[in-house]
Amino acid sequence: MSVRAVADATLEQSNPILNISVFLAFVAVTLFIVIRASRNNRTAADYYAAGRSFSGPQNGFAIAGDYLSAASFLGICGAIAVNGYDGFLYSIGFLVAWLVALLLVAELMRNTGKFTMADVLSFRLQQRPVRMAAALTTLAVCFFYLLAQMAGAGGLVSLLLGISDRLGQSLIIAVVGVLMIVYVLIGGMKGTTWVQIVKAGLLIAGAVAMTIWVLALNGFSLNILLESAVAASTSDPKDAILGPGLKYGANPWDFLSLALALVLGTAGLPHVLMRFYTVPTAKEARRSVVWAIWLIGVFYLLTLVLGYGAGALVGPETITKAPGGVNSAAPLLALHLGGPVLMGFISAVAFATILAVVAGLTITAAASFAHNIYANVVKRGRGGDDGEADPNGEVRVARRTVIVIGVLAILGGIGAQGQNIAFLVALAFAVAASANLPTILYSLFWKRFTTRGAVWSMYGGLAAAVILIVLSPVFSGKPTSFLPGVDFAIWPLENPGILSIPLGFLLGWLGSVLDRGTEDRRLAAEMEVRSLTGYGAEKAVEH
Template identity: 55%
Template sequence: MTGDHQTLALLLFSAFIAVTLGITTWVSRNRHGSAEEFYAGGRLFSPMENGFAIAGDYMSAASFLGISGLIALYGYDGVLYSIGFLVAWLVVLLLVAELVRNCGRFTLADVVAARMSERPVRIAAGTSSVTVSVLYLVAQMVGAGSLVALLLGGTSEAAQSWTVIGVGALMVVYVSLGGMRATTWIQIVKAVLLMGGAITLTILVLLHFHGDFNQMLNTAADKSGHGKDFLAPGLRYGGDLTSQLDFISLGLALVLGTAGLPHILSRFYTVPTARAARRSVVWSIGLIGSFYLMTIVLGFGAAAIVGTDEVRASNASGNTAIPLLSLILGGGAGSTGGTVLFAFVAAIAFATILAVVAGITLASSASVAHDLYASLKRRHAKQRSEVAVARIAAVGIGLAAIGLGLLARDLNVAFLVGLAFAVAASANLPVLLYSLFWRGFTTRGAVWSVYGGLIPAMLLVIFSPVVSGSPTAMFPGVDFHLFPLENPGLISIPLGFLAGWIGTVTSPQGPDPAKHAETEVRSLTGAGAV
């Protein structure tokens, strides 16, 4: 990239960082330090504000950079990510949004612990939530590194590394100083910017082909090097039985994983009522739905205008397809229009990453403090000490995400998010659904459900081609992979549900009927909800 690109994009980066740090500083001066303020922003957000914040939290670097990159590389098979992320919101709306808001206070563990023995359930759910959050954070770090490396020299490993470290430091500042209120407003600003950028690029792509979508698809197929196969299923996931099973596994993870993501569930607690939580999801579905439809246009547009080979040459995983597309749409390298549009899109993508990592870090630090710490030292923990632990946890989680982000910097960000979704669907979703809908569910069932999904999912990832045994693995020089699939969801999600059932039917003590009746009434009516 030219010096003009670098200067303008860095100025826009700096402007967004200055604005968001200003929001964080202002909010930190207007808070009273309670757990409710730090975790839920005082529950003062309207459904529209929370809907925009949910959309800002959900539309991550994986959405903007990764999905479009996968479509540019693999055509039809890449579209699965757009469809999976969108359909997942129907599960959230119909099954969990209102019930979670009624049953919990700040975290997923609140919902489960309402009718169980608190300590073992909170430790299990807190451990799972932190694991999912760190995996999700790694994807954002990788996206940030790819973006800034492109800006500063294309393949600069030093630029990627320092970017990952810088994003980690910023997310710790946002969370530890501003809490949920600052994080929410950062996400709202980011959602508006991202929608504006996506709409602008989509219009420019369609104008480039005079509104002829069919021409765009045919051009993409021609420039992909795969011909008509680019527009048909099977380019990435249809070669053999293993890839076909990977396709099914990925679909299950994407559709079911959203309802188990800690940073999404925590957003339902920032509104005053369950009705407001449900309306928030409706707002977010409108924004998210239109956005993912646009990623399809942008992905095929990148294949048609930039070319699949050029996208792969810039970044083997396709993470830079959108910045390259914006450069050409603006007039090409060296042009003023290309420089401005590239810098604008790069700044939006960077803002996207910062907003999402802030939300994930807040949710995971809340799990550490509210679930793990408060469970182990319940009698001595006060609200202020719990918030202090959450701030310290944000630092530790940031360091872990930075380390893993440096290792995984060559993987596609949408693919990495697919792994996080698989773990969430395996460990968090079974225990959540059982707790809400199964009258006979017990404490042993809850603990077994979490660990029965979490441990297999993590082991399958460790021994999969993602970590070793393939040229694109985290450790390409070694081979200890035993599991053939890249995504563990097909195996680990059923294991989570099965472990919860086995744990329940073998429990020496049955459920507490009074606690279940109280939880059921509260979940359905909102009576007694915080």
């Protein structure tokens, strides 16, 4: 069956008018929330950190909303439906990565920083070079992550409207980008947080309802569900979807590289770490961690049933040929279960997922540029605290940066159409683990870490990850590559993590060992006390 035939069949079964009505209703509700939340955006702390006014449970839901992206819902369900066990490895990797981030860096960074990841990294090191490097790595991570979300938005709305041509999907991505810009310009972090809270509740509720429905159709027996998935599988042999190797069996090094990126990448994702600055105290930060762990853990368990359920009830061939490709598995499963009404609701939830995550990514990138490059490098201020950088001017720069990032995200999302968004997110994780994580860990736990080590680590890890991605099959040489018409891929793996992550750690160590400059050991000691105990953290975030 051709892509056009699948699109036509989907359009006949679904109700585009109902779908677009649900979609527009959600946009209207969330815009109302954003406008209400924006009334108190008066200071930089309001715009960047929502005035630190959210409780632990609220922030826990927002963290879940930030972390459970379109890759978690659309990409992983599709990966499990098509690749079975190998697709479920994404769920395992994302969940383990979250635990690593929370236990290793989250609270320590919250106790030390003020608005952004660079506040932590520059606490005991030279401000200007470290902030510049941290801002650039943050922008790079956010850009790769945005590619995945925008590509998912194009595929999702294309499925809703039955659009299969590239021009139509490109127009949809542009509309999503414009909405994202409006959300962030108006609402700032407070509006973004409320959208994430609403989205997390809807996403988990929708996933629970669909999971119960799928299990009910299979006698509440996971064994019967798996047997049905095997019967519908297009793999050879059919039961290959129940074991490892269907996707990564030919090249286990690719899986190892992916696993390293997933497990270590979350701890370097600036938009997730920034969420811990929206609560008033370290105690509330710990409460938000507990809530987030439960919400995220339950959701990733549900993806196993949803993915195999989509494979069994919809079929891998139908999924891969539908508009949006593998990213259409969850909406098509909803269409099979509950018809156009459930499909419209689940698609609206998925769209809410995309909007919430891209808004969080965009405000993080804008804050990083305005707070670090404009306020602390261009204006030579210290976050605006000493009067050299006007906080209002900083927020104005952040708003302009939002527009630039939105345009770049639209163009990148158009180029990324057809890619599995779970895989695209894995590239963002690889960049985060290579460029940010080594510097974060060294700053928190190694007293001899120096400015040279930080700069070498961030620039070296970033360059290695990006260069390997450009030289990989992801970028050229395959029908699904960014540039399918040419082939200059010389790096055989699709994920750079296996080389770029160790290189980032090595460069951080080497730069510090070779640096004969004297770093302030008193600041290192102060940072250690503050990160472990929270002493001085409240004073740091009041400014």
